[in-house]
Amino acid sequence: MGKSFIDFNKVNTERLFKNRLLILITTLSLLAILLIIRLYYLQVISYVQYDTLSAANHIKYIQTTPRRGIIYDRNGKVLADNSSLYSIEINLEEVRSIRNVVKAVDLEIGLTNLEIKNFYKKIKKYSHHNSIILKTNLTEIEVAKILSIRYKFDGLDVKGSLLRQYPYKEITHHILGYVGYIDKKDLFSLDKKKYENAKYIGKNGVEKYYENQLYGTPGYKHVEINARGRQLRDIDEKFPVAGEDLYLTIDIELQEFMFSKLSKYVGSSIAINPKNGEVLGMISAPAIDPNNRLWKYDIDEDQIKKLKSPMFNRAINGLYSPGSTIKPIVALDGLYHKTINPLDEVYAGPFFQLPTSSRRFRDWKPKGHGLVDLEKAIVQSCDVYFYMLANNLGIEKIGKFLKYFSFGEKTGIDMPFESSGVVPSNEWKLEHIGHKWTDGDTVITGIGQGYFLSTPLQLAYATSIIANKGKLIVPKLNKNLEIKKEKKIKEKENFLTNEINIEDWDIIREAMFKVVNQNNGTAYWATKNKKNNIAGKTGTVQVYSLSQDTDTREEEDVPKHLKDHSLYIGFAPKDNPEIVIATVIENVGSGSAFAAPISNQIINYYLEKVRGKID
Amino acid sequence: MISKKLFGITDFTLLLFVMIISVFGLVLLYSATNQDIDIVIRQGTKLSFCFVIMLLIGSLDSNKLRLITPYLYTICLLLLVMTLFWGHDTKGAKRWIVFFGFSFQVSEIFKIIIPLTLAWFLSYSDYNEIDLKKLFVSFIIIFLPLVFILKQPDLGTSAIILTCGLITIFLAGIGYIYMCSLLGLFLIVTPLMWKFFLLPYQKVRILTLIDPNTDPLGSGYHIIQSKIAVGSGGFFGKGFLNGTQSQLEFLPERGTDFIFSVFAEEFGFLGVVILLLLYLVIVIRCLHITSRAKNYFSRLVSGSITTIFILLIITNISMTVGLLPVVGVTLPLLSLGGSSLLSIFMAFGIMLSINRRN
Known part of the structure; x- marks a missing residue:
């Protein structure tokens, strides 16, 4: 059981x-x-979705920056080049402790306090960059030392890159501009796709104006990375296309000569070939060596403070009263309106007075010039003659005529940030100064003083129009640039070549020739070499008006910053001009004493030493 | 036939498929370890050792096996206590004990020892109805080692061991009234455990399972990368040694917890199906042995082992595809590590031993 x-x-x-x-x-x-x-x-x-995720994990897209185009002068001399160099870069996304990495690098190769300070400044200022350069221009030993500790620190790397170099240093500073670290402001305007991995961009001058052409087309690389972000191998690669080279109209020999003449002054000088608008040389002094600026990234503030605004390109941004250099154009205006007969002699005393005012407009020559005709008034730069002429013409006619010579608007040169200067009028004064225009304002405009302001480039351009007897050829820096004449320019040219008698052009050109070549001309004694038939006009602009009657101080006693600006315009040879020049030197004295001799030396140097090599 | 039985080879098919998967495991490990042949050789050595152990156990009579069971339990319990005092510290948990240069995770063995001991205890008398007293003793057998394992702390292994024990009790024919009361108790205890017992990292692991993207670089990283590996394998896989997720080290714990992800990435859905079919052959052989088991003890042990084997596979794969939290359950026969290999080969040794009597 x-x-x-x-x-x-x-x-x-x-x-x-x-x-x-x-x-x-x-x-x-x-x-x-x-x-x-x-x-x-x-x-x-879900294969496709996960396959994409997997690819995103291990394949990294890296943009490769193209080599920047080289800039040459008109004869093929290199003005801007790239040199390769090694830099320590710290990748902000990968780095664990910036402080530790900097300390380790300092221990290995030694960093200066300034380098460390600048590095931290850069991190703040350029936080939009992936990696920041800690030290650049490494020696081979430094490269080896850093490579030996690299494995210990994520985000620490030594990278070879191309650095822009300017062999002529400050001599070409204002023409070329420079390239600099891409800053937050640049981000607004640039094509982010194209500049993904780029560090530098043209900041000023030709480097900025021709940025697109010089930059080139970036390439790319797909690289395989592991979980720690190390690059293992290239999967595919498309090489970047180097930027286009740029040939400038500048003749570096002339540029060097001009720089040597102007470097001790503050001012600007521009030489243009009037036949084709090619800028042969362009100086703005003082200038700095942009190479230094690049290597340190940040401006060496002290160096800049020592100089008088060296970053300011006076050639296209400096606004000066043109002074007596404007007299030939005012004279031409008078001839055009038949306000004056070139042969009529007028008595020019020590001063001019408006009938309604007691103010005396004094001549630079205390005793006056006596009887003067138009030619003499230009040759000797008689102020009283032009006071009267301006008063008879009135500001409207003067202003309109000045605009035919492109004053008051940009010349259109291929450079960024050009200023347009001022051709004043009643409306202009009301808007900008808040007062009505007076006859006194008109009188001093006749000798290029007062509210009338021009850049040195505008003066050079106007001079080239005189040299061409009314033909307008826009100045340019790129030799291969073909400028199509705008309608506005054609209209001006039509007026200047058709409405103005050829004899009138000859009268003022002959007068300008005598300024240099007749023994009472204001530039006669300043010009030793008269072989090249230079025509010119001096100008002396008062920065500080010695009180018309009471101040008895001599010029030499006036403090330096109140001394007159010295100006000069010129072209040569008179009958077939190949060069025009405009020079402004700040706070030195009269046009005859400084700007004229320098300018004419430059003209002679060009015609005798340089020109033969061209063409 | 007799000589075969002497060496423990009582079921040739079972043995063959176990070896096919294990040897393939070494090949897979070569890929999972970025072609580190040293690790593969070490694992191969362990594999050979475990193979010998399996045959030794297989050559035992299942009655003798039953006799040594309480001693095995006691020895393992002592080792567990030793682990707590002289254990090897990894990532803040003391789970390892070092023997002759080989580190050993005693808790892994309990996946087999607990069912074995329970079967021993429950089949002690011929009267097989499970009463309250028996249930009480059974839970003491389970919780004695569990306390030490929880102390290490190792929540994942504890949960698995508890499940293994419950499987044996279930197979032993526990009444449904007891089952319901146990379930009720579980529902009461779990929230209390969450509040008072779980460590923050354990909570995070469970929470990131629900939404791994909340912490894509922390705890969620494992699950996300594993899913990417499996999914990007596609139908045919990326090919042996060509899995970018594993070869480029985006996948963590490639040799151990996530060996299946390596496999799925490189061999695709097709490979996965073939692997599961190989496992199926083993399961069918085990069921065959179980159905022929002659006595209560053998039945309970072989039934438990078969079920646990399937459960471990499902748990591990569910982990890698984001259906379960990453609880540190290895994939039987494929994952790197000697302890899990030893316990699984001991299990098959027991199956072979039981088969002797059939």
């Missing part, structure tokens, strides 16, 4: 066990099926 009970029990438990096992196995099978469905979903249905 007991045995059968046990047997029954055994059968019973066996069945129970099998039931239970069945329950478990069924449950697990269902789970297994669920799992297979899940795997099918991941691997077959």
Whole structure:
């Protein structure tokens, strides 16, 4: 009985066990099926999605920056080049502790306090860059030392890059401008796709104006990276296309000569070939060596403070009263309106007075010039003659005429940030000064003083129009640039060549020739070499007006910053001009004493030493 | 036939498929370790050692096996206590004990020892109804080692061991009234555990399972990268040694917890199906042995081992595809590590031993 009970029990438990096992196995099978469905979903249905994620994990797109185009002068001399150099870069995204990395680098190769200070400044200023340069221009030993500790620090790397170099340093500073670190302001205007990996961009001058051409087309690389971000191998690569080279109209020999003449002054000088508008040389002094600026990234503030605003390009931004250099154009205006007869002689005393006012407009010559005709008035720069002429013409006629010579608007040279100067009028004065125009204002405009302001480039351009007898050829720096004449320029040219008598052009050009070549001309004594038939006009602009009657101080006693600006315009040879020049030197004295001799030396140097090599 | 039985080779098919998967595991490990042949050789050595252990256990009579079970339990419990005092510290948990240069995770063995001991205890008397007293003793058998494992702390392994024990009790025919009360108790205890017992990192692990993207670089990273590896494998896989997720080290714990992700990435859905079919052959052989088991002890042990084997596979794969939290369950026969290998080969040794009597 007991045995059968046990047997029954055994059968019973066996069945129970099998039931239970069945329950478990069924449950697990269902789970297994669920799992297979899940795997099918991941691997077959969502494959594309996960494959994309996987690729994004291990494939990195790196843009490769193109080599920047080289800038040459008109004869193929290199003005801006790239040199390769090694820099320590710290990747801000990968680095764990910037402080530790800097400390380690300092320990290994030694950093100056300034370098460390600048680095932290850069991190703040250029936080939009992936990596920041800690030290650049490394020696081979320094490179090796950093490479040996690189593995210890994520984000520390030594990278080879191309650095812009300007072999002529400050001599070409204002023409070329410079390239600099891309800053937050640049981000607004640049094509972010194209500059993804770029560090530098043209900031000023030709480097900025021709940025697109010089930059080139970036290439790219797909590299395989591992989980720690190390690059393992290149998957594919498209090489960048180097930027286009740029040939300038500048003749570096002339530019060097001009710089040597002007470097000790503050001022500007521009030489243009009037036949085609090519700028042969353009100086703004003082200037700095942009190479230094690049290597240190930040401006060496002290160096800049020592000089008188060296970052300011006086050639296109400096606004000066043109002074007596404007007299030939005012004279031409008088001839055009028949306000004057060139042969009529007028008595010019020591001063001019308006009938309604007691104010005396004095001549630079205390005793006056006596009887003067138009030619004499230009040759000797008689102020009183032009006071009267301006008064007879009125500001409207003068202003309109000045605009034919492109005063008051940009010349259109291929440089960024050009200023347009001021040709004043009644409306202009009301708007900007808040007072009505007076006859006195007109009188001094006749000798290029007062509200009338021009850049040295505008003076050079106007001079080239005189040299071309009314033809307008826009100045340019890119030798291969073809400027199409705008309608506005054609209209001016039509007026100047058709409405103005050729004899009138000859009268003022002859007068300008005599300024240099007749022994009573204001530039006669300043010009030793008269072989090249230079025509010119001096200008002396008062910065501080010695009180008309009471101040008896001599010029030499006036403090330096209140001394007159010295100006000069010129072209040569008179009958077939190949060069025009405009020079402004700040706070030195008269035009005859400084700007004229320098300018004429430059003209002679060009015509005798340089020109033969061109063409 | 007799000579085969002497060496423990009582089921040739089972043995063959276990070896196919294990040896393939070494090949896969070569890929998962970035072609580190040294690790593969070490694992191969362990594999050979475990193979011998399996055959030794397989050559035992299942009655003798039953007799040594309480001693095995006691020895392992002592080792567990030793681990707590002289254990090897990794990532803040003391789980390892070092033997002759080989580190050993005792808790892994309990996945097999607990069912074995429970089967021993429950089949002690012929009267097989499970009463409260038996249930109480069963839970003491389970919780004695569990306390030490929780103390290490190792929540994942504890949960697995508890499940293994429950499976045996379930198979032993526990009444549904007890089952319901246990379930009720579980529902009450779990929230209390969450509040008072779980460590913050354990909570995070469970939470990131629900939404791995909340912490893509921290705890969620494992799950995200594993899913990318599995999913990007596609139907045919990226090819052996060509898995970018594993070769470029985006996938963490490639040799151990996430060996399946390496496999799925390189061999695709097709490979996954084949692997699961290979496992299925083993499961079918185990079920066959279980169905032929002659006594209560053998039935319970082989039934438990079969179920646990399936459960471990499902748990590990669910982990890698983001269906379960990363609880540190290895994939049987494929994952790197001697302890899990030893416990799984011991299990198959027991199956072979039980098969002797059939």
